[in-house]
Amino acid sequence: MAYQFDFSFLSEYWPELLRGLWLTLKMSVLTIVLGFLVGTVLAIGRTAHSAWVRRACGVYVEVIRNTPLLIQMFLIYFGLASLGLKLGANFCAILSIVINISAYTCEIMRAGIESIRKGQLEAAQCLGLSRLQTLAAVVLPPATERVYPALTSQFILIMLTTSVVSQISAEELTSIAARIDSITFRSFEIYLVVALLYILLAVAVRGTFWLIARLVFPRLRRLGTPL
Amino acid sequence: MLTTFQIQALLVGALWTVGLALVAFIGGGVIGLLVAVTRVSRHRIVRNLSFLYVQIVQGTPLLIQMMLAYFGLSLLGYDLPPFAAACLAIVVYASAYFGEIWRGGILTVPKTQWEAAECLALSDAQRFWLIIVPQALRLSTPPTVGFMVQVVKNTSLASVIGVADLTYTSKLINNSTFQPFQVFVLVAALYFVMCFPLAWWSRKLEDRLNVSNH
Amino acid sequence: MSPIIKLSNVSKSFGALQVLDGISFDVHPGSVVALIGRSGSGKSTALRCMNGLETIDSGEIDICSHRLGTTVEKGLLRALHLDVGMVFQSYNLFPHLTVGQNIMLAPRWVKKSAKGEARERAMEVLSRVGLAEKFDSYPEQLSGGQQQRVAIARSLAMQPKVMLFDEVTSALDPELTGEVLRVMESLAREGMTMVLVTHEMAFARRVADTVIFMHKGRIHEKGPGAMLEAPSTPELAQFVGNGL
Ligand SMILES: Nc1ncnc2c1ncn2[C@@H]1O[C@H](COP(=O)(O)OP(=O)(O)O)[C@@H](O)[C@H]1O
Numbered sequence: 199m200a201y202q203f204d205f206s207f208l209s210e211y212w213p214e215l216l217r218g219l220w221l222t223l224k225m226s227v228l229t230i231v232l233g234f235l236v237g238t239v240l241a242i243g244r245t246a247h248s249a250w251v252r253r254a255c256g257v258y259v260e261v262i263r264n265t266p267l268l269i270q271m272f273l274i275y276f277g278l279a280s281l282g283l284k285l286g287a288n289f290c291a292i293l294s295i296v297i298n299i300s301a302y303t304c305e306i307m308r309a310g311i312e313s314i315r316k317g318q319l320e321a322a323q324c325l326g327l328s329r330l331q332t333l334a335a336v337v338l339p340p341a342t343e344r345v346y347p348a349l350t351s352q353f354i355l356i357m358l359t360t361s362v363v364s365q366i367s368a369e370e371l372t373s374i375a376a377r378i379d380s381i382t383f384r385s386f387e388i389y390l391v392v393a394l395l396y397i398l399l400a401v402a403v404r405g406t407f408w409l410i411a412r413l414v415f416p417r418l419r420r421l422g423t424p425l
Numbered sequence: 426m427l428t429t430f431q432i433q434a435l436l437v438g439a440l441w442t443v444g445l446a447l448v449a450f451i452g453g454g455v456i457g458l459l460v461a462v463t464r465v466s467r468h469r470i471v472r473n474l475s476f477l478y479v480q481i482v483q484g485t486p487l488l489i490q491m492m493l494a495y496f497g498l499s500l501l502g503y504d505l506p507p508f509a510a511a512c513l514a515i516v517v518y519a520s521a522y523f524g525e526i527w528r529g530g531i532l533t534v535p536k537t538q539w540e541a542a543e544c545l546a547l548s549d550a551q552r553f554w555l556i557i558v559p560q561a562l563r564l565s566t567p568p569t570v571g572f573m574v575q576v577v578k579n580t581s582l583a584s585v586i587g588v589a590d591l592t593y594t595s596k597l598i599n600n601s602t603f604q605p606f607q608v609f610v611l612v613a614a615l616y617f618v619m620c621f622p623l624a625w626w627s628r629k630l631e632d633r634l635n636v637s638n639h
Numbered sequence: 640m641s642p643i644i645k646l647s648n649v650s651k652s653f654g655a656l657q658v659l660d661g662i663s664f665d666v667h668p669g670s671v672v673a674l675i676g677r678s679g680s681g682k683s684t685a686l687r688c689m690n691g692l693e694t695i696d697s698g699e700i701d702i703c704s705h706r707l708g709t710t711v712e713k714g715l716l717r718a719l720h721l722d723v724g725m726v727f728q729s730y731n732l733f734p735h736l737t738v739g740q741n742i743m744l745a746p747r748w749v750k751k752s753a754k755g756e757a758r759e760r761a762m763e764v765l766s767r768v769g770l771a772e773k774f775d776s777y778p779e780q781l782s783g784g785q786q787q788r789v790a791i792a793r794s795l796a797m798q799p800k801v802m803l804f805d806e807v808t809s810a811l812d813p814e815l816t817g818e819v820l821r822v823m824e825s826l827a828r829e830g831m832t833m834v835l836v837t838h839e840m841a842f843a844r845r846v847a848d849t850v851i852f853m854h855k856g857r858i859h860e861k862g863p864g865a866m867l868e869a870p871s872t873p874e875l876a877q878f879v880g881n882g883l
Pocket residue numbers: 653656658676677678679680681682683684685
């Protein structure tokens with residue numbers, strides 16, 4: 199049991215790892231923003247008047263949430279390639295993460311939308327607001343504020359999930375770690391460092407979301423109480 | 426079309442997936458209970474250590490945990506199959522999440538229950554294990570079952586360290602057949618068959634709990 | 640003078656439950672009509688039909704020159720809501736918006752008023768209900784009575800021709816009802832056309848030009864406020880007896 203830990207690879211490869219961190223951060227931000235938008239649209243679809251729209255959104259959510267991201271990614275990456283569509287690994291990775299996360303965001307946002315009482319909608323209607331205006335001004339802002347903690351946890355999970363992208367060899371932290379591993383063979387040390395970087399990233403993302411909440415929910419900033 | 430042999434291989438892979446999931450449920454459940462209990466411990470140090478454990482596990486990707494378990498075990502001199510490493514990683518992973526879910530359950534057991542338990546001639550430990558924990562587990566069955574869906578799906582990451590599970594097998598077959606749609610749609614369907622009943626059950630439990638609370 | 644609201648033989652059921660059974664009455668501009676009656680007699684439903692929150696099964700409603708039949712198209716509803724304001728028992732203020740934002744929302748988004756103009760108007764209606772200093776507060780920082788006055792101001796900011804009030808003091812502690820009733824009374828004096836559902840008999844008698852007693856989905860008795868002192872049906876006598 200005399201294993202000698204050797205972190206000397208860091209002196210040469212730290213810029214690479216930092217680049218990986220940056221790429222993961224970029225991919226996370228992109229997929230979180232897109233996933234939130236698509237998921238919110240789906241959530242609205244889940245509460246739509248038309249039974250067909252509701253059902254279609256429901257099936258999408260169930261299928262996505264009950265199959266692994268890795269398989270979804272393979273299906274998109276290898277599937278699109280077999281159709282002759284060469285979209286690049288990075289694009290396929292982002293596409294599949296957005297598809298995946300939108301299903302989760304949908305269910306969270308749906309809970310928020312359903313928490314809005316009917317009286318709020320009637321008040322908006324009686325003031326002359328259209329359905330779309332009601333959604334934008336009366337439903338979505340408090341709905342989002344209410345489920346914000348759940349959204350934050352979900353978004354941190356996505357950030358971690360981007361590591362799966364390494365399996366179709368796209369550009370992010372884990373794939374860069376794998377590359378360094380294949381050169382230096384200090385596998386354990388490398389993944390230890392990478393794990394630490396993910397933890398730091400998770401803490402940073404959580405802090406950022408805390409700040410964003412103060413920025414976009416003025417009531418929360420002033421009163422500090424949950425809605 | 427896929428050959429009978431390939432379909433058989435996929436089914437064998439699915440068995441490995443199920444096995445890994447079962448290990449995660451049982452091992453993760455046992456350690457998760459420990460996590461839940463230590464998270465609400467009276468002792469500050471125990472509480473903080475447990476908190477740190479959860480933060481580390483929930484702050485790192487399962488994929489990285491798989492890698493660490495795989496390379497870590499071999500560093501320790503154990504020449505174990507990848508399946509053992511995958512078990513270790515997914516048990517650790519599941520324990521943190523189960524632990525947090527159940528801690529939430531413990532905290533939502535109504536105060537009156539704690540007080541009522543105090544009137545009985547039970548020791549602190551008896552009170553906790555006989556009255557609070559069972560109720561907490563009951564309160565948190567829906568999210569527990571919900572998380573089990575995540576566990577089943579996330580066993581797919583064991584393929585990365587070479588466990589011949591459903592995902593690994595599907596990738597091998599795809600490499601030789603170049604029929605990604607056939608292979609991965611079939612595999613997705615297999616996962617769906619494993620996950621959907623759990624998801625459905627979780628929702629039923631939640632509805633039942635909501636009804637009994639009103 | 641022709642009525643600004645005219646209900647003609649309006650009926651409405653929820654499933655097998657007939658809630659309104661051939662209701663007819665007129666409301667003239669500038670007058671105040673109070674709907675009274677036991678819980679479940681259909682008062683709220685009548686009010687909600689009048690601004691299209693419920694669709695009626697038969698009959699028709701003419702309100703501010705809009706006609707509500709058994710089917711109502713969306714465009715008509717939006718035009719109707721520009722003319723008819725409504726205040727609810729549970730205030731229904733938007734919790735994530737300040738008092739000022741609650742009031743300015745519809746003028747800005749629906750009437751497309753300029754920001755300065757909407758703000759001025761919001762200040763004006765807020766002063767009218769005596770809460771000008773609460774412009775930047777959030778609803779949860781106000782008492783129930785204050786919230787209800789803000790809700791009235793929010794409705795007033797759209798300059799409606801008619802206002803509907805559904806038991807606006809029922810959710811309030813007794814000591815807070817006075818401030819809300821005073822606001823409504825001053826509105827009535829300024830000539831606002833109002834239809835209100837209320838359990839405040841003294842208020843109805845003092846302020847309403849017409850009192851309508853509803854019983855089992857029908858208009859059981861109708862008359863001036865003084866009718867409450869000399870009911871001609873035993874049902875109203877009993878109701879008033881219990882209420883006073
Ligand atoms: N949306 C609805 N669906 C089914 N029944 C309703 C609905 N709204 C009201 N009712 C029923 O109609 C009856 C009259 O209700 P309402 O008009 O609210 O009476 P009031 O305001 O006089 O107390 C009640 O029995 C009530 O339960």
